[in-house]
Structures are given as structure tokens and as C-alpha cells.
Amino acid sequence: MSEPAGPAPLHGIGVSPGLAGGPVLRVAPVPPLPAPVPVTDPDAEADRAVAALREVVAELTRRADRSGEKTLVDVLRAQAMMADDPVLLDAVREHVLAGTDAPHAVDAAFATHRAAFEAAGGYLAERVADLDDLRDRAVAVCLGRPMPGVPSPGHRYVLTAWDLAPADTVDLDPEQVVALVTESGGPTSHTAILARALGLPAVVACSGARDLVDGTVVLVDGTTGAVRVDVDPDELAAAETAERERRTAVAATSGPGRTADGHPVALLANIGAARDLAAADGAEGVGLFRTELLFLDRTREPELAEQAEAYREVFAALAGRRVVIRTLDAGADKPLPFLHQTDEPNPALGVRGLRLVRERPELLRTQLAAIARAAEQTGADVWVMAPMVATRAEAAQFADAVHEAGLPKAGVMVEVPAAALRAGQLLEVVDFLSIGTNDLSQYTFAADRQSGVLAELLDPWQPALLRLIAEVGTAGRAAGKPVGVCGEAAADPLLAPVLVGLGMTSLSMSGRSLAPVRAALAARTYADCERLARLALAADDAERARKAVA
Amino acid sequence: MATRTVTVGSASGLHARPAALFVAAAGAAPVRVTIRTGEKRAVPANSMLSVLSLGAKQGTEVVLEADGEGAEATLDSLADLLARDLDAEEPADV
Numbered sequence: 001m002s003e004p005a006g007p008a009p010l011h012g013i014g015v016s017p018g019l020a021g022g023p024v025l026r027v028a029p030v031p032p033l034p035a036p037v038p039v040t041d042p043d044a045e046a047d048r049a050v051a052a053l054r055e056v057v058a059e060l061t062r063r064a065d066r067s068g069e070k071t072l073v074d075v076l077r078a079q080a081m082m083a084d085d086p087v088l089l090d091a092v093r094e095h096v097l098a099g100t101d102a103p104h105a106v107d108a109a110f111a112t113h114r115a116a117f118e119a120a121g122g123y124l125a126e127r128v129a130d131l132d133d134l135r136d137r138a139v140a141v142c143l144g145r146p147m148p149g150v151p152s153p154g155h156r157y158v159l160t161a162w163d164l165a166p167a168d169t170v171d172l173d174p175e176q177v178v179a180l181v182t183e184s185g186g187p188t189s190h191t192a193i194l195a196r197a198l199g200l201p202a203v204v205a206c207s208g209a210r211d212l213v214d215g216t217v218v219l220v221d222g223t224t225g226a227v228r229v230d231v232d233p234d235e236l237a238a239a240e241t242a243e244r245e246r247r248t249a250v251a252a253t254s255g256p257g258r259t260a261d262g263h264p265v266a267l268l269a270n271i272g273a274a275r276d277l278a279a280a281d282g283a284e285g286v287g288l289f290r291t292e293l294l295f296l297d298r299t300r301e302p303e304l305a306e307q308a309e310a311y312r313e314v315f316a317a318l319a320g321r322r323v324v325i326r327t328l329d330a331g332a333d334k335p336l337p338f339l340h341q342t343d344e345p346n347p348a349l350g351v352r353g354l355r356l357v358r359e360r361p362e363l364l365r366t367q368l369a370a371i372a373r374a375a376e377q378t379g380a381d382v383w384v385m386a387p388m389v390a391t392r393a394e395a396a397q398f399a400d401a402v403h404e405a406g407l408p409k410a411g412v413m414v415e416v417p418a419a420a421l422r423a424g425q426l427l428e429v430v431d432f433l434s435i436g437t438n439d440l441s442q443y444t445f446a447a448d449r450q451s452g453v454l455a456e457l458l459d460p461w462q463p464a465l466l467r468l469i470a471e472v473g474t475a476g477r478a479a480g481k482p483v484g485v486c487g488e489a490a491a492d493p494l495l496a497p498v499l500v501g502l503g504m505t506s507l508s509m510s511g512r513s514l515a516p517v518r519a520a521l522a523a524r525t526y527a528d529c530e531r532l533a534r535l536a537l538a539a540d541d542a543e544r545a546r547k548a549v550a
Numbered sequence: 551m552a553t554r555t556v557t558v559g560s561a562s563g564l565h566a567r568p569a570a571l572f573v574a575a576a577g578a579a580p581v582r583v584t585i586r587t588g589e590k591r592a593v594p595a596n597s598m599l600s601v602l603s604l605g606a607k608q609g610t611e612v613v614l615e616a617d618g619e620g621a622e623a624t625l626d627s628l629a630d631l632l633a634r635d636l637d638a639e640e641p642a643d644v
Contacts, residue, residue, distance in 0.1 A: 078570045078598070087597040113599045120605045123565050127602070299562045 007229040012206025013455060014225035015187050016195035017493070017516060019243040020179040021219035021228075021236045024212045025153060027161035027168060028146040030136045037101045046093045049102035052141035053092065056134060057084045059147060063171065083134045088113065103142040110135040123299070123337070152176065158218055160209050163452060164191040174198045179220035181227055183209040184452030187459055187488065195222070196491055199512035203227055205455045253519045256284050257507070259500065263526040266506035267514055268322065270486060274313040279511030282518070285322030285381070287434065287508020288486040289314060291367070292329055292336075300338050301363065307370035312377055319379035324434065324486075324508070326413070327367055329353050329387035348442065348449075353388025353415075354398060364398075368405035375407065383409040385434055389426070390418045396429040413486075415439035420468035423475035423483070433472055434508070437487025441465055460489035461542035466502065470537060473503020484508060493520035498549060500526070501533030552621040554614045554629040561637040563607035568636040573598045575631055579624040583616045595628070608635075 039045045057080045064076035082088075088109050095105035114131050117124040137147040150159065150171040159177045161168070163184040177200065185191045185204035195202030201222030203209075212218065212229070219228040219239055231239075257267035268287030269280030273294075280286070294302050294310050302310075315323055330336045331352025339360070344350035357364045368384065375382040386398040389412040402410035411432035414420050420440065423433060437460050438449055444465055447454040469485070476483030484490075484506030485499050491513035497520060499507060507517060524532070532549045539545035560568035576583045576595035584592035585601060587610055593600035595614065606612055612632065614625050 074567050074570070078566060081570055081573060081598040082602075085597050085599045087594060087600050113603065116603045120603065122605075123563075124602060124605060299565075 009229060010181075010203075010206050010208045010212075010227040012181070012203040012209070012225045012227065013187060013459070014202070014222045015189075015192035015204050016180075016200060016202040017223040018179075018199070018201035018247075019219065019221050019223075019239050020158070020201045021217065021231055021239060022156050022158050022178050023214075024160050024181075024216045024218055025151045025157045025214050026210070026212075027150055027159065027164070028140070028148045030148045031140050031143050031145045033103055033107060033139065034143070036104050039096065039099055039101055042097050042099070045102050046096040046105075049092045049096055049105050049138075049142060050089055052102065052106065052138045053083050053089065055141045056080075056137045056147070059137070063152075066173070079130055079134060082130065083138065103139045106138045106142060107135060110138075126337070150177075158220055160212055161191075162210055163189065163204075163450075164194065172198075174200065179203075179222065181206050181209045181212075181218070181220055182452075183207065186449070186452055186455030189450055189452070189455075193488060196488065196513055197510045205452055250515045250519050253515060253522055254282060255518075257518055257521055259497075259521055259524055259526045259529060261525040261527075263500075263529075265500050265504070265521055266322070266482075266484070267518055267521075268324070268484070268486075268506055268508035269511045269514065270508050271314070271511075273310070274317060276511065277314070277317050280514070281511065282514050283511065285324075286314070286318060287322075287324050287484060287506055289323055289325040290329065291326060295328060295330065295336050295338075298336065298338055301366070304366050304370045304373070307367060308373040311371055311374035315374050315378035315380040315382060320381070322381045322383060324383045324385055324411070324432075325371055326385050326387055327354070327364060328356070331356060354386040354394060354412075355388055364401055365405075368401060368407065372405045372407050381409075382407060383411060383432065385411040385413055385432070387413050387436070388415060388439075389413060390416045392422060392425045392429060395426045399430050414468075414472055415443065417444050417468060420471050423472040424478060427475055427479040427481050432482040432484070433476065434506075435469060435472055435483070435485045435487060435504075437465065437469075437485055437489035440468060440487070444468060456542065459542040460487070460492065460495060461536065461545045463537055463539055463541070463545055466498070466533075466537050466545070469499065469504070470502045470533070476505065477503050482506060491517065493517050494546065494549060496520050497524045497529040498533050498536045501529035501531070502537075552616050552625050554625045555611055556614065556629040556632045558606050558608055558610045558612060559633045559635045561608050561635055563610065564601060564604060564612070564632070569598065569601050571636055572628065572631055573601050575628060579616075579628070580620045581616045581618045581624055583614060583624060583628060586613050586615075587611070 060076050060080040064073045067073050091109035092105050095108045110131055117128050140147050150168050156176055156178050158179045160181045163182050179200055180195050180202040182191050182204045191204055201220050203220055203225050217231050219231045257265040266284050268285050269283035270288040271286055272290045384402045384407050389395050395412045399410040409431045411430050413434050413436045415436040441458045442449045445457040447457040472483050482505045485504050486508035489495055490507035491509035493516040496517045535548040536545040539548050558564050583595040585595045586592035587604050587606055614628055616625055
């Protein structure tokens, strides 16, 4: 007799390497309002409704206390004050005393304010989502269900979800969550980016993930995309030991990036603020400094002095090293309140990135002046690049603006196929190119970055994407100018040698991905990289390209 | 009844952090304070949702009212808070 086989493992796309396991907990769904029930004891029912709101206030306050991030603490405290509002509590009581049950009374009390916020428009209309979130939380407590969102049980667990929204990631505590598994999502989804930034193993587009019952013990392999179900404790412990050993071995490689035969490849970090530098310890510099963080949630443009201070903080920490700073990349999935952009039917194809400068030239002037001021005060080697550039004329205009600000190095991102196809012409007017593979995939395959259904098209191993990267690599070699990748593709240790073989001179990624990529490059000669690049380019599809190289 | 008319000084208006600071201060006051804009209905100043709904921007004139012992002193400190640019006092660490 053979042992009874456990449940079949689930399979998805591994998007963040590593092995971790534990009991599954789902992102709790928003509970639907059940049919109204008659109220027999109005006083007790009112107390129940008020207690639910108090529980929401307590939860938000706990989160605020736990969070070290000033902005987030302010947001959470303001939300707690909305749920603790005396006018709201009075309205809830009145509704219950008039015969409405607790969940419906909560819903009705919020509905009044929701309508007022919506009617006011502008900033208040944007806060309607906050009210809905508070209502959903209070209704869930009334119904004896967990509050919607990412659980915080106080122990380690594997988080499963349909997909994670940026808002969920705010609640995610990396001390408790050991791995991520989502039913939907692709290699460039928020889930994937978040997982890599936190160094958590993750599997996306994993069919069956949302059917896993809370408490089921799973083992997640973020490298292969396999999720084993009903894993016994011994096996879990053995896997965790093996994972620790693997991480130790990877971390042991250090120094600048180079192939086995000494061909240098600059290994750089992607950051959004000075605090990300801690995780980027082993980087030779910064290949992508995103400046959006400073602008988010602002009702007016941050002033020159404030911008300069934020940039100076980063530059000062990198004295003597390269910092590639990207000018404001707003629009599309990153709208900014102070820009008052009109609704666009296709924001990803609309006025975003450098295109904003057509209408708001002063935005770029101020930002470049702030960068120049910060660069002057520090010893960092500051390079400036623009997002969403399609033509040589746009690149030339940007380079002129950068030089006018007194900054020596100007480059542009290659995110649009038009830019990749004309990389040689772009390099006539700029000093370097940096490929944003996430957007380049989305625009090459006409597939939304957030779409789980289209994940396979967004796979960075797609030969058509590699072909465009090769165009850029060839142009870079011909011009003798640096060309690199700063998208998530650079963080894949298997793909990194291929990118080098395609002509990339730098790879930029989240800090935690540096060590595995450094180790992968050190194991190959430059001739190996070129051979692997040819194999991947010649493959029929992404899956075969990966297999040809592995 | 004590009354103060004051112009909102915060750049973002009576929203977000400035609103939270004002509502918390009003909630801690020893007397019940109301706030209104123009001829609209006065709302309790300790209600975050009502204060937000005023939609007061930088430069909007608001009227504070309160009764009872300590009303004058309470309104003085609340009016002072409203007149300041609380956004500018925000630490620039993000």
C-alpha cells in the first residue's frame, strides 16, 4: 500500500524567490449587509452598534501606535476620529431606537456623511473610500466577522488574497506575513513589487489560492511558483532550515557586480526615499530614485526648499556613488491631487510622466533646480532621467532643461516601444538610457500591468520584450554609453545574465534582490551571458526562453 | 454667547491634519463649541465628519461660538489654532 497522497500542490507564477510556510489567512472580504432583522431590545442593540464603532477606533489606534511612519500615523488617527465622531454615534443610536438593527444603523449613519462628502466634491469626494472602509469594518464587527483587510493575528502566517491593492500593503506587517499567494495578479502587479521589496516569497496567478481554508498549512516556493498544501511540521521546519542556509550562502557574495571573467555590471538599488537605503547596503549606487513619494497626497506642489532637502538626504548618504534620480512620474496609476488632471479614458496612454511638462513646465524647472541645489551640497554623482519619453525631440528637450539647471548627466527611461526602437537616436542627445521593463511590457503587449488574466503576456521572459531590450543594448554598445534595466526584471537572478548578454551595463532593483543577482552573475562568464541571451531571444515563448536558460 | 470670526490659515484648508488637530482641541475643551461658515447651520466642532463637511479652504471665514465658563479662553485658543498654517508646521521628513 502506498501512502495516501496529500492534496495536489497549487501552481502559479513565482515572482519573489525564497521558501516559506505557515498557516494560511485570507484577506477578509467585505461582508454584505444581511436582510434587516427586527430589534427586540433597542438599548442593547444600540450598545452593540456603538461597541462595534469603538472596536474600529481601537483597531485603527493600535495600527497607528504600531506604525513608525509619520504620514501613515496621521492618516490612521484622522480615520479613527471619523469613526469616533459624536454626531455619528448619536445618529447610530437614533437609527437603532427607531427600530433599525445594528449593522443597518451603522450603514445608515455613514450614508448621510457619505452623501455630504460626495456632494462637496474635490478632496472630500476622495475621502468617500475612507468612510466606506470604516463602515465595512464596523458592519463586520456587528456581524461577528473579522474586519475586512489584511489580518493581524499576532503570529506568522501566509497571506492569501484575490489580489493585493496598494492600500492593503499599508496594513501588511512583515513581522507576521511570511509569504504571499494570490489568485490573480501578474509579475508586475503590486503584490509582486511589494513582495520583492519586503523580501517575501510570493506566488501570483495561483489558481485555487482563494479556496484555501484559513489555517491550512502551506509551503510557498516563490522561485518555482509551487504552493504545497497540508504540509506537516517536520517538513516545514526542514524547508525553513534549507532556506536559511540558502540565504546565508547568497549573502556571502559581496563587492561590485561582475561576471566570472571580471566584466563589470553596476548593481544598483531602486529607492523611493532615504529610508530605503538601509536595505540597499550592498549596492554600488542608486539606479532609480523615485521622487513621487514627496508629491503624493499633497494638495500643492512641494516647494523648492523642501524638495531639495529630501533629495539632499539621499545624495548625502551616497557621496562618491552614482544616484540616478527620476523626475516626477505622475499620471496613470499615480494621480496627484494638486495636478487637477482631467479624467482621461486611458490614463496609461494619456498625459503622464514627462508629458505633464507640456502643460506644467514649471514643475520640471522647480524639481531640476531642487536637484541641482541638493547635488551641489553633496558629493554624489547625480544623474537625472525623465519617465515616459517616446521621441528624440522629447529627450533633447529634457536634456537641455537638465543642462540648463547646471546638472551634467541627462538620460531618459525606455518604457515605450518607440523609444526602444530609436534608442540609437536617443543616445545622440542623452548620456544614458534606463529601461523600465514593467511599463515596456505593458505597452509592448497592450496588456494592463494590473491584469491577472494577462499575466503571461507581462512575463519579462517574453522574447518580444527581450528583442526590444536587445535594441537598446546594441545602441548602447555602438554609442559607448551606459544602458541599464531598472524594472522588476532586473531582480530575477536567472534573467540577469541574459540582460547582461543583451548589452545592459547596469541592473537596478530593490535592495534585497541584489545578493542573489550578484551571485548569479559571478557564476557566468560574459561569453556565457551572450550565449544565454541568444538562446532566450531565439525561444518561441517566455516559458521556453526560461527553460532554455535554466 | 462668545463668538470669534477667524480666517482659516492652513494651506490645505480645514482638512486632514489641520482638521484633526482642531477637532481634537475642540473635543478636549471644557465647553461645547460650534463652528459654521457663512449663514450655513452651525455644527459641533468636536465632530470630525461635520467639520470636514464644511469644506473650509485656506482663506475661508469661519465663525466659532460657545457658551459657559471658559468659553472666551477656549475660543481664543481655537481661533489661534485655525489662523495658523498647520501644514507649514508639518515636519518635512517624508
